[in-house]
Amino acid sequence: MSTVEVAFRQGSQLLAGTVLEPADAVGAALVLPGSGPVDRNSDHRRMRLGVTRQLAEAFHDAGITTLRFDKRGVGGSPGDWRSAGLVDNVDDAEAALDHLAAAVGSGLPLFVVGHSEGAVLATALAARRPELAGLVLLAGSARNGEEVLRWQAEQLLPMMPAPLRAVMRLLRVDPAERIAKNRERLKGSTGDVVRVDLVRHNARWFREFMAYEPAEALRRTRVPVLAVSGGKDLQVPPDELLLVEEAAAGPVTTRLVPDLTHTLRRQPRKADLRHYRREATQPVDRELLELVTSWVRDRT
Numbered sequence: 154m155s156t157v158e159v160a161f162r163q164g165s166q167l168l169a170g171t172v173l174e175p176a177d178a179v180g181a182a183l184v185l186p187g188s189g190p191v192d193r194n195s196d197h198r199r200m201r202l203g204v205t206r207q208l209a210e211a212f213h214d215a216g217i218t219t220l221r222f223d224k225r226g227v228g229g230s231p232g233d234w235r236s237a238g239l240v241d242n243v244d245d246a247e248a249a250l251d252h253l254a255a256a257v258g259s260g261l262p263l264f265v266v267g268h269s270e271g272a273v274l275a276t277a278l279a280a281r282r283p284e285l286a287g288l289v290l291l292a293g294s295a296r297n298g299e300e301v302l303r304w305q306a307e308q309l310l311p312m313m314p315a316p317l318r319a320v321m322r323l324l325r326v327d328p329a330e331r332i333a334k335n336r337e338r339l340k341g342s343t344g345d346v347v348r349v350d351l352v353r354h355n356a357r358w359f360r361e362f363m364a365y366e367p368a369e370a371l372r373r374t375r376v377p378v379l380a381v382s383g384g385k386d387l388q389v390p391p392d393e394l395l396l397v398e399e400a401a402a403g404p405v406t407t408r409l410v411p412d413l414t415h416t417l418r419r420q421p422r423k424a425d426l427r428h429y430r431r432e433a434t435q436p437v438d439r440e441l442l443e444l445v446t447s448w449v450r451d452r453t
Contacts, residue, residue, distance in 0.1 A: 159220070159256075160229075163248035166241075169193075169229030170222030170249065172256060173209045180286065180453035181218040181257045182264040183250050183278075184208050185271030187292075188358075192228035193221040195268065200433050204268050204291075204417055207437040208445065215446040217453075218261070220253040235353060236345040239361035242270070243277045250278060262286030262453050266445065267293060269388065269415065273367055279378075280370040287452045289445055290380040292389050292415050295371065295396035298362035299340070301389060306332045308387045309426065336363075368400035375403035379448045381441065383413025385424035408444060417441055 155174040160167060170193055184205045186195040194206035209219040225232035225245065237245075246265075254263055264287045267275035272293025279288045294301050310332070335349050339359040347356035371378070380397040382389065394407040412419040418432040 158229075159222075159252065161222075161248055161252040163245045166225060166245065167231055168222050168225070168245055168249065170220055170252075171209075172218065172220050172253070173213045174218045175213045175216050177216065178218040178257065178261060179216045180262045180264060180449060181220075181253055182212055182266050182289075182449060183246065183253055184212070184219050184221045185246055185265065185267040185274050186221070186224075187269030187271060190224065190227050190234045192223045200430060202416060202433050204437055205271075207442065208266060208268075211442040211446050212266075212449070215450050217264075217446070217449055218253075218257055220249055220256070222249050235355040236357070237355070238345070238357040239270075239273070239365055242358075243274050246274045246278055247281060250282065264289065264449050264452075266449075267291065268417065269293070270362075273298075273362070273365065276367040276370040276374075277365075279374040279376050283374065283376070285374075285376045287377045287379070287449060288374070289449065290378065290397065291417060291441075291445070292382060292386055293367070293380060293397070294389050294393050295368045295400055296390075296393065297364065297366050298359075299336070299364070302336060302363065303333075304390050305388055306336075339363075368396060371397065371400040372402055374401070377403055377452060378405045379408075379445065380405065381408045381410065381413075381444065383415065383417070384409055384411040385413060385420050386415045387424050387426060388415045406448065410438070410441065413438060413441065 157172040160169050186205045191197050195202040195204035205221045212219045223230040225237045226234040265275040265278050266289040268291040272290040339356050342356040345357045378401050382391045382394050398405050414420045416432045417437045418435050
């Protein structure tokens with residue numbers, strides 16, 4: 154296994170990453186992680202999901218070179234992740250794609266593979282880069298971010314711990330109303346970082362995410378798309394697959410995996426965020442990895 158630590162620039166921003174290159178590669182893929190301060194492996198300091206690392210290793214075994222990189226202010230990349238907007242993240246991803254293309258040369262087909270926010274970034278990249286050979290969207294959305302956040306809140310409110318619900322009732326605070334007001338505060342903010350309920354939020358990212366329409370980007374691209382969602386995803390509506398299918402201008406393959414959660418692991422029990430930490434100790438679903446790598450390999 155050939156592992157190369159790399160660094161590249163997007164404007165003045167330095168980004169650090171890893172290229173994993175098999176012998177006799179037949180294609181190359183940029184692998185993008187989810188939202189928040191996660192590194193090239195999809196690891197957060199509080200939870201090591203390892204999604205992009207395991208994807209890269211599976212691609213290596215399938216003969217596909219990959220690049221994955223640390224977000225601004227995470228791992229080996231300097232900066233502040235909170236001050237970066239969604240557009241900054243798209244620009245960083247495009248710089249990574251340029252670096253990968255230069256590293257492998259013009260002979261190999263290029264793919265973009267994204268999980269969660271990474272899938273949203275991938276739709277923007279595909280609209281910019283018609284030369285891509287394919288696009289893989291894992292737990293990605295087609296509707297705008299504001300609608301996704303509203304749907305998330307509806308799923309997660311019933312899972313609020315009973316003691317916290319009791320305190321909020323005592324204080325006569327409606328949780329749904331409080332979340333909606335906080336969302337509006339972020340939407341109406343002007344700074345890069347805004348404090349809401351005593352917590353510093355990456356406000357510019359939220360504003361741009363809420364306004365971004367992945368479906369519009371999909372309408373502007375004709376590259377083949379593989380979209381996979383989990384039936385137990387609490388962060389992205391599983392029926393996004395139908396919207397991706399309707400919006401994409403090119404050929405689309407969709408798969409709904411019944412027991413799959415947003416972590417890309419199987420969960421036989423009821424979906425619950427409290428299961429995430431335990432799920433993270435398990436590997437990414439093997440059938441999902443086989444599906445993704447086979448789909449990309451078939452298009453090389």
